[in-house]
Amino acid sequence: MNGSRTSSIPGGINRRRILGFAAAIAIGAALPAAAADDKVVVGVVLPLSGAFADQGSHYETGMRLYQKVHGTKVAGKEVELVVRDDQGPGSGDLARRLTQELILRNGANIILGYSFTPNAMSVATLLTEAKIPAIIVNAATSSITTKSDYFTRVSMTLSQVTYTLGKWAASNGIGSAYTIVSDYAPGIDAETWFTKGFTEGGGKVLGSDRTPVAATEYGPFLQRAIEAKPGAIFAFNPGGDVSIAFMKQSGERLKGTGIKLMVTGDVVDDNLLPAMGSAVQDVISAWHYQEDVDTPENKAFLEAFRADHEGAPSYRVLQGYDGMDMIYKALEETGGDVSADALMSRFKGMKLASPRGPILIEPDTRDITQNIYIRKGEFVDGKGSNNTIAVVDMVRDPAK
Numbered sequence: 001m002n003g004s005r006t007s008s009i010p011g012g013i014n015r016r017r018i019l020g021f022a023a024a025i026a027i028g029a030a031l032p033a034a035a036a037d038d039k040v041v042v043g044v045v046l047p048l049s050g051a052f053a054d055q056g057s058h059y060e061t062g063m064r065l066y067q068k069v070h071g072t073k074v075a076g077k078e079v080e081l082v083v084r085d086d087q088g089p090g091s092g093d094l095a096r097r098l099t100q101e102l103i104l105r106n107g108a109n110i111i112l113g114y115s116f117t118p119n120a121m122s123v124a125t126l127l128t129e130a131k132i133p134a135i136i137v138n139a140a141t142s143s144i145t146t147k148s149d150y151f152t153r154v155s156m157t158l159s160q161v162t163y164t165l166g167k168w169a170a171s172n173g174i175g176s177a178y179t180i181v182s183d184y185a186p187g188i189d190a191e192t193w194f195t196k197g198f199t200e201g202g203g204k205v206l207g208s209d210r211t212p213v214a215a216t217e218y219g220p221f222l223q224r225a226i227e228a229k230p231g232a233i234f235a236f237n238p239g240g241d242v243s244i245a246f247m248k249q250s251g252e253r254l255k256g257t258g259i260k261l262m263v264t265g266d267v268v269d270d271n272l273l274p275a276m277g278s279a280v281q282d283v284i285s286a287w288h289y290q291e292d293v294d295t296p297e298n299k300a301f302l303e304a305f306r307a308d309h310e311g312a313p314s315y316r317v318l319q320g321y322d323g324m325d326m327i328y329k330a331l332e333e334t335g336g337d338v339s340a341d342a343l344m345s346r347f348k349g350m351k352l353a354s355p356r357g358p359i360l361i362e363p364d365t366r367d368i369t370q371n372i373y374i375r376k377g378e379f380v381d382g383k384g385s386n387n388t389i390a391v392v393d394m395v396r397d398p399a400k
């Protein structure tokens with residue numbers, strides 16, 4: 001007998017794969033559970049408690065909304081969501097354990113989730129050993145998809161958004177800037193790629209600061225930036241209450257200085273604007289979704305959302321919605337085949353008509369190419385809004 005020969009066990013699971021997987025995750029006695037033949041299990045890992053619980057609820061809202069519109073069956077199989085709470089950033093060990101459990105105990109065929117980069121990074125080797133596809137629903141550090149061949153992404157990368165904003169700013173009359181970003185991988189991505197785009201366009205960066213991820217006091221950082229007298233401040237932070245605090249303090253301190261404020265779209269997410277008040281006025285942002293996208297797909301998405309919710313859907317709702325669309329379209333094309341090779345081959349090169357505009361999953365990087373919208377904030381009659389002033393078509397991640 002050839003010593004390298006592998007044998008098969010019921011369920012089509014290769015024994016070598018099981019042994020390697022079990023060794024890698026140190027659960028030698030456990031084998032992945034198999035979902036029933038008429039069911040597809042989507043394991044969902046999101047922040048659903050703590051300071052970032054609001055974020056996780058939005059992704060899940062988008063996933064449930066998709067199933068409300070399109071049903072829970074595709075290719076003759078029932079699609080079941082099994083949702084777990086990773087409690088937010090800095091909980092990579094928990095995210096990894098939950099992902100293990102979804103695969104081993106719940107028989108997850110695919111994973112959809114990961115709002116924060118450290119948590120996505122923590123499961124890369126696990127996905128590779130288990131050969132389970134995962135769609136990143138938000139985590140935006142460019143390099144994540146290089147850590148496992150089973151990662152793909154439905155959100156965006158910080159390099160994609162900030163490089164585009166930097167190039168746009170330099171070509172639209174802003175000659176100098178000061179950067180203030182949160183001190184973790186996405187923040188460093190944002191700082192690096194905004195600076196690259198801005199300086200390639202002829203702009204000059206006068207100074208930079210990095211703040212704690214969960215900081216709520218920005219006075220000293222804003223004061224240093226003001227004293228440098230830039231034409232604009234570029235900022236990135238992780239959304240939610242952190243961004244509300246940043247925007248309120250920026251609105252007060254930058255008033256009358258003539259310094260423009262530029263941010264990524266998550267900092268001024270539409271659903272956060274009521275809490276920011278007039279601080280959104282004239283703020284320039286770049287993002288991959290904009291409520292005023294005039295397409296049948298966006299109108300249908302907004303109508304479905306507003307049937308059960310008030311206000312505007314956040315981009316996180318959209319990302320959950322589109323993640324489910326990727327899974328449904330892949331299952332339609334495979335005829336319900338949930339094997340990793342079948343699903344990953346469908347994801348590579350996939351084109352979708354998303355509410356945000358056209359989407360392409362690049363076949364070589366498994367990352368997303370999409371439109372980037374440049375917006376300007378307005379505060380009229382006590383209500384804030386982000387309004388499109390330019391569209392950069394089909395931007396590929398410049399870091400790959």
